Amino acid sequence: MEHPKKRPHLSFPVKASMCIMGTGQLLQKQWVKGLLYLACFAAYIIYLAVMGVEDMIGFFTLGTVKGDEWLGIEGDDSIMMLLRGLLAFVITIFFIGIHKSNINDVRESDRKIKAGVALPGFKRACEIFFDKKFYIAALAVPVLGVMIFNILPIVFMILIAFTNYGGDIVPPELVDWIGFDNFKKILALSEIKDTFFKILGWNIAWAVISTLVNYFGGLGLALLLNKKCVRKKAFWRAFPILAYAVPGFITLLGFKFMFSYGGPINYYITLHGGSAIGFLDIDAGMKAKIIGVLVNAWISVPTSMLLATGILSNINHDLYDAASIDGASKWKQFIKITLPFVVFSTTPTLITSFVNNFNNFGIFYFLRGGLYNKGYFLASDTDLLINWLYNLSIDNNYYGIGAAISLIIFLITSTFSMITYVRSNAYKKEDTYR
Amino acid sequence: MSKRKRWISLLLATSLVMTLTGCGGEKKEEKSDEIITLRILENDTAKQEGYLDELLSSFNEAYKDKGIQAVDANMEEYSDLATNGPYGYGPDVIYQANDKLMTYAEDKHILPLTIEDFDCYEYIPEEAWDAFRIQIDGETYCCGIPVNIQEPMLFYREDRMPENWETEWDDDQNGVADFFENWNDLYAYSKYLRDTDTSPNKDSQYGFMSSFNDLYLNGQFLFSYGAYVFAENEDGTLDAQDIGMSAGNAAAGLCGLRQMAALMNEGCIDDTIKMNRYEKIANGTYFCTVSTPDTYSLFIEKLVLAYEGEGMNEAEAAEKATENLKMIELPSLMPADGDLSKDSAEMSEDDWVSTIVMGGVNGYGISSYTEHREACMEFVNFATSYEMIQKRMDMLGIAPTRSDVAEASGGVTDMIFQSLENGNIYLMPSIKAVDQIWVPTHTLLGDIAKDPFREAVGETPKYSSGQDIQTALEKVDKDIYDAIYTLK
Structure with missing residues (x-):
């Protein structure tokens, strides 16, 4: 017969620490530790009293008084309230974490006391902590940095997607929570829905094509420059690096000029009796898309080439000798030896490259910004989701919708990245080439 | 043991003081006889051609005894007052085209002005003032002082x-x-x-x-x-x-x-x-x-x-x-x-x-977030005086909205002025x-x-x-x- 699990008996110091942080440690005569916990507890209570509770309430109301500078009414700043509310919750979560550590600590000390083990002094306890849990000490600052500079803005952006912030609703107007309305608009309003799916389709095609072009372009170039017959390799390798070294947007503006009606390409076409071509016109369609892929390749192929060059230098040449003896053709050797080796080593880079291309803002912003196509809502046929997002949120102040789209982009790219990586050999057969 | 207690007491007292200090309200700066500094946001051309320096030095010379000085706000020409102003980072006086300036007026980021108080009032045609007028809650306000007309x-x-x-x-x-x-x-x-x-x-x-x-x-x-x-x-x-x-x-x-x-x-x-x-x-x-x-x-x-x-x-x-x-x-x-x-x-x-043709009227607005409204008005009054507008015209080749300056210079300047008066310039809407x-x-x-x-x-x-x-x-x-x- 099974006995029901007995709840562990809680000693008085544990109960005391559960109610007021640090008191358990003080009862156990761990003065410094107890006072530090107590100070944290006091600081949190004071924070709640002074602003924390107000900030948490503000997070839900997003303000109730509309400001009017002309009448001298200060008013609530909804976005600041959202930010402060978010911070209040983060501080609370942080406090809960400390509280938990406080209970664990007092329990551990309680166990030691019952076992007759002497409790270490504060200095000794610190030494033990830094020794046994060095990873916590070492990672605390970077994790805090990631929390503040990465996680918080992302959470903030996610929250904005659920508000009506943008358009006419910008401070001093009060922002409100609107649930999933922004997502509904994207999927329900015909103008936005059509534009979204058209751009999404092109965006996926663009990301796949440009990633492959850049990847195999770089690999091809690296293989070419690796050939024994190529002399002065360093000299030839310098050229793609020059293209890489020029800041991307300068290159893009240069290409925009080159493909414009007054640019050198059309100049030579007309000089030889041809008619100027509107490479980047509103109805350029596929021409503009192909130019985008090629210009992107110009900027990105050098990176792939450098990467591939490094990886190729690590391939065991005995494999090729053996394959040659077995009668494998050069193509077979490439497919069976070179490609698997390079792909294995570069899968994470390939995923990064895909995500970067998916979110490649610069290419079409600089080449073809400022155009709206027929059948598109505030976008052109070459715009990627990230460009549309910019048009909506920066050019037209629709922050809420913009945040909702960026959330969708995030879901797409993160899902793709995770699936691809987990299914790749680089993940499944991590030790293959060790 | 008593030594330890002393340390504990000291630590407690220190932490309490530090906590209370950290939670204290913002310190209000005491007003004194300090010089009032106005941040002026002018357009890039005025900066490049040296007009802004000329304007600031003339103003500072004229107002040195009144404790007001003007400085370049040192911001991007189109920096957003709506974003920066509420947090105290915007300029005090801003020079922009009517469409941009009136966008700020819609959300009350710039102040309504009693235009009759400005010396230039009687010299500027109604069409130019209209570019800076806005109706809010049934009342009409004027939120900018016209300086020059732009047209192709x-x-x-x-x-x-x-x-x-x-x-x-x-x-x-x-x-x-x-x-x-x-x-x-x-x-x-x-x-x-x-x-x-x-x-x-x-x-x-x-x-x-x-x-x-x-x-x-x-x-x-x-x-x-x-x-x-x-x-x-x-x-x-x-x-x-x-x-x-x-x-x-x-x-x-x-x-x-x-x-x-x-x-x-x-x-x-x-x-x-x-x-x-x-x-x-x-x-x-x-x-x-x-x-x-x-x-x-x-x-x-x-x-x-x-x-x-x-x-x-x-x-x-x-x-x-x-x-x-x-x-x-x-x-x-x-x-x-x-x-x-x-x-x-x-x-x-x-x-x-x-x-x-399509055109616009550029002018001065005063930020609602300025702490020195009166001083800003003094500055705008100075910057729209006959001498300064004349200087602006000479240095930047603008067509002034002041009829007296336009008349005196004649030629194209007066022609543009007349075009505005005759309705041959379609002003960019101010919304x-x-x-x-x-x-x-x-x-x-x-x-x-x-x-x-x-x-x-x-x-x-x-x-x-x-x-x-x-x-x-x-x-x-x-x-x-x-x-x-x-x-x-």
């Missing part, structure tokens, strides 16, 4: 005028070439230049040239024909729901634009002409082009270089450039039916409409929704300008009839409406 101007070289213009191109013998008086003759002269271009690629001489994708520079093809941006309600406010790019006979105007584009090169479809106009006017490839008055110095710069290239020394080149570069208003008459190819000699008075008009019209104008070149390469033109253009204009109206209202 025609730039050409006097020494590139045809030798026989007085006999061949001045039918009414009024001493002004016909192609500067009406668009049909400008079209005729441009066609003449194209037809007589004997260079191998036929690309050495063009007449009128403009990047047609720019609404601001080419608004005359719409607004002269009854188009409008937003309709005006009876009380003078603008109705952003009523968009009228397709109103009136706007399609006819754009038929004229299409005709004119056929006499240019493909550079009229994108920004090419806007970028190379200075050089091409200087080397004589373009006979005339359209630009804003603040680019005058860029034309001069290139013309000086061209003359130097011909062997003149710097002083001679500069003198000749100033003498030969002319900036005048666009031809004042456009064909009522939009057909630029008609012979002007055979047209009666009823066959014309007055050219109405936030105006931000949505640019890209849809930019896209359509560029596409219409491309049409003649489609024909040239055997493609089917998209705008072969006025009805096609009318449909496209109605689509632009809808696009603008959607951009404003779809997500509201």
